[in-house]
Amino acid sequence: MSRVERSGALRFGKRPESPEEAANPTDTMALRLLDAGLTVRRVPRAAASDLGALRRTVDRRSGPLLCTGLLDSWPARTAWTPKSLAKRHGAQRVTALMDLPSTGVLFPQDQRRYECELGFAEFVERMVSAEPSAPCYVAYQRAHEIFDTADCDFASLLPPDGRPTDTRVWIGSAGTRSMLHSDLKDNFFCQLWGEKSVTLVDWRDSRAAYPFPGNLVNSQVDLAAPDMCRFPRLAGAVLYHVRMGPGDLLYIPRGWWHDIRAETPSVSVNHWFGRPLGLARYLALLGILGPVYWKATARDFFVHGVLRRAEPTRFFFSPPSTGKRLYDALRSGDFSRGNDPSAP
Structure with missing residues (x-):
């Protein structure tokens, strides 16, 4: 039987004391959470290329799981770099979000005010030079509308069950953020190029995520600067954290709250599947x-x-x-x- 490595909780309210417990010392997001006094655990990690562990975890919805090695055979692992994508698809027109805010939970303006239509090659040029204080993103874009989805073989990870699925691409500069939110469906989030940090909260701790009164799938909490006076229930929740690099796949069970931030310019793809939360x-x-x-x-x-x-x-x-x-x-x-x- 394959092994899934599970590490213990990082010590509540203070930095971990041993190298085995410690988050990546360059992972500023994890350290901010610890400094706020929150309980942070590493996302469980499957042994390399253990497809069986992934499928069992999905079947049981037993929590998030980080997998390495499962994407090595995908053409996207080498072909979906910004330079290669710009060369192959540079003339494609895309709608990008430009000069996004780097702080706060809500956009100061309506999202349409940040939208800009431009050629993909021009976007890539601006993306790699953008400052984290004004990030830019081609995000939530259906993959088949720009790229060849055969480059991402999700069917080899989990055979289709007949329910509708959706695959999206996320290409942006350092500093892009998907603030803490919850999705309807199970999710394979795949990092193809660059690095992102991901923080998760169990659906069962949804009260601690403080959804907006008018929107139960978006959180009022900014995990980069958690206000424990305003959101005290967060202290009672367990947060899971991981810094993802090229080739990493993260399984996010349906309903689980997740906050995703680009630490570097980044190319990611995700795949929603299964029965939605009812x-x-x-x-x-x-x-x-x-x-x-x-x-x-x-x-x-x-x-x-x-x-x-x-x-x-x-x-x-x-x-x-x-x-x-x-x-x-x-x-x-x-x-x-x-x-x-x-x-x-």
Whole structure:
């Protein structure tokens, strides 16, 4: 039986005392979490190229898992560098997010204010020279719309089960951030070039993630500067952290909160699959979050559902509000409508 390595928790409220416990000393994100007094564990790691461990973990949804070696045969591992992609696809027009904010949870302006259409080769040139204080991103882009998805053989990792899947690419400068959020489906997040740090929180600790009252899949917490006075329940949660490099695959179970940050210019691809988290789970979470959340849901149900008023897009790729999703569920039976990445 293959081995999955599991390390213990880093010591609560202070830096680890032994080299075996220590996070990467250059991993500033992990050290910030420790300095805030949070409990941080390393993401469990499978033995090299252990496909069986990955499949068992997915089958059980027993938590996140980091795998190495499983992507070595993919053409994308060598072909999806910025230089190679610019050479092969440089004339392709893309919509990039330029001069993004480097701090804060919400965009100061509507996301459309950051969008810029340009050639892919021009974007790559600007990406590799961008300062972390003003990062840029081609993100949430369906892979098949630009690249050859045969370069990424997800079917070899997990045979298709007949449910819709979706593959997206994320190409950006150092400093790009997907703030703490939760996705509907299971996720293979693959780092092809550059480095990213990922921090995760179990769905069962969703109260500690402090979702926005109007949006249960986006957190109010900035893990790079956690405000423990404003968000005290975070101290009771266990956070999992990993710094990913080229060739690493991270399995993120559906519902698990995750914060992803580019430490260097980066090329990543992710693949959503499986059965989505259902309405009952969200209603249960809504029920325990209390009256502030109930009122926000009722308001958005009426304003954005019944009245069909457009919602602001100040989250990173804003999903519909909880109220709008509940409205859609009552009308069509689909709570995930408009928030399922695999939907047309």
